[in-house]
Amino acid sequence: MSNFKEEEKSIEEFAYMQGQRYWIERSFQDNIGELGMADYQVRKYNSWNHHMALVMMAMHYILKKRLEKKDEIPLLSVRDVRLQTIAILLSQKVEIEEEIKQMLYRHIQREKDINRRTKNDEPDNLFESFDDNP
Numbered sequence: 001m002s003n004f005k006e007e008e009k010s011i012e013e014f015a016y017m018q019g020q021r022y023w024i025e026r027s028f029q030d031n032i033g034e035l036g037m038a039d040y041q042v043r044k045y046n047s048w049n050h051h052m053a054l055v056m057m058a059m060h061y062i063l064k065k066r067l068e069k070k071d072e073i074p075l076l077s078v079r080d081v082r083l084q085t086i087a088i089l090l091s092q093k094v095e096i097e098e099e100i101k102q103m104l105y106r107h108i109q110r111e112k113d114i115n116r117r118t119k120n121d122e123p124d125n126l127f128e129s130f131d132d133n134p
Contacts, residue, residue, distance in 0.1 A: 030078040031059055061085075075107040 002014065009017075031037035035058045040051040062081045069076050080103045087096040 027059070031055055034078045034082050035059060035062075073107070075110050080106070
């Protein structure tokens, strides 16, 4: 189903457009689950509009951080950035170090899951010096 007629686009272009839908849906899941996109209680459109603007600004900040760190930390998630930002804003150095340790542990687990699903027997060992215990 598309706004285009079958003659206007090739099958490859339709497949590409369909593939882009996943990333849009994933973004909405992150916004709803981690940033509170669905957690609004407002009575007027203007209030709803302000809430959505704040969520979108938060998502932009997180996207910017993920892009900055994509080479160093390829499995950095929305949740990781959100939790680290909270720890930094609360200025609790002990908690930020603990959060980084927990994040690295989650990334090791995520890498194992990815390797298991792709049936890759050789892990990439993203964090060779990190102890496997949280």
